[in-house]
Amino acid sequence: xxxxxxxxxxxxxxxxxxxxxxxxxxxxxxxxxxxxxxxxxxxxxxxxxxxxxxxxxxxxxxxxxxxxxxxxxxxxxxxxxxxxxxxxxxxxxxxxxxxxxxxxxxxxxxxxxxxxxxxxxxxxxxxxxxxxxxxxxxxxxxxxxxxxxxxxxxxxxxxxxxxxxxxxxxxxxxxxxxxxxxxxxxxxxxxxxxxxxxxxxxxxxxxxxxxxxxxxxxxxxxxxxxxxxxxxxxxxxxxxxxxxxxxxxxxxxxxxxxxxxxxxxxxxxxxxxxx
Ligand code: AMP
Ligand code: ZN
Ligand code: FE
Ligand code: FE
Numbered sequence: 001x002x003x004x005x006x007x008x009x010x011x012x013x014x015x016x017x018x019x020x021x022x023x024x025x026x027x028x029x030x031x032x033x034x035x036x037x038x039x040x041x042x043x044x045x046x047x048x049x050x051x052x053x054x055x056x057x058x059x060x061x062x063x064x065x066x067x068x069x070x071x072x073x074x075x076x077x078x079x080x081x082x083x084x085x086x087x088x089x090x091x092x093x094x095x096x097x098x099x100x101x102x103x104x105x106x107x108x109x110x111x112x113x114x115x116x117x118x119x120x121x122x123x124x125x126x127x128x129x130x131x132x133x134x135x136x137x138x139x140x141x142x143x144x145x146x147x148x149x150x151x152x153x154x155x156x157x158x159x160x161x162x163x164x165x166x167x168x169x170x171x172x173x174x175x176x177x178x179x180x181x182x183x184x185x186x187x188x189x190x191x192x193x194x195x196x197x198x199x200x201x202x203x204x205x206x207x208x209x210x211x212x213x214x215x216x217x218x219x220x221x222x223x224x225x226x227x228x229x230x231x232x233x234x235x236x237x238x239x240x241x242x243x244x245x246x247x248x249x250x251x252x253x254x255x256x257x258x259x260x261x262x263x264x265x266x267x268x269x270x271x272x273x274x275x
Pocket of ligand 4 (some may be wrong): 009010011
């Protein structure tokens, strides 16, 4: 494959993906990607392993992160790229978020238990340090216990936003999050805008973002056109990626959405300047 394709959105075993950082890089090389960014939820721990592995395989890699934030009570995912990997602002944010997630997960487990679906906390534990646990891990435990037959069912009936056993927990505001990313010299991007309700997107478009995710695995071609136009009007970067999670979302392959050379080079140069 000669066309330049860089997938800027995927998850490793440090959050809710099922491939290790090294396995992601190996797969990216195998399918002929020209560049990659691993965007775990609220942790950059994957980069310890990913940076030497990517260097060894000569795959250009950009630091990435998907931050969980809140606006008017609704969950908003913000993507960050090319930031300083040793930024205290980013590392503190991640540490804080993991503590918030732990409390939130406990509250969800309590709700499940009160509906006759007990799960022990150690059923979610893993040997990885600084890993972000989330609802997909709870959904996996529910499937294993036989409470539901699929991860989808767990979300639809019990733990999806607003469902019976959901608990949102506390998160940073979008504005605070953008500020943290900028302090770390990174770019702040609105993730998968088609998953956000219109009234919230309207507010986000007035904030100090640097870009929008215009290419995404499950966008229709009208969606692509709409978000690309929206971003271009503001002079924003248009990023894209598959949001690959491995076996957690088995029908979305790595590389099923991507950016071309120009956007990748812009972000890669920014990363090199910053690190
Ligand atoms: P959390 O970060 O714990 O709030 O969980 C959010 C993650 O759960 C998302 O990034 C998706 O990977 C996954 N997710 C959200 N909604 C669904 C759904 N309906 N079905 C399957 N996975 C979902
Ligand atoms: Zn996820
Ligand atoms: Fe997301
Ligand atoms: Fe994601």
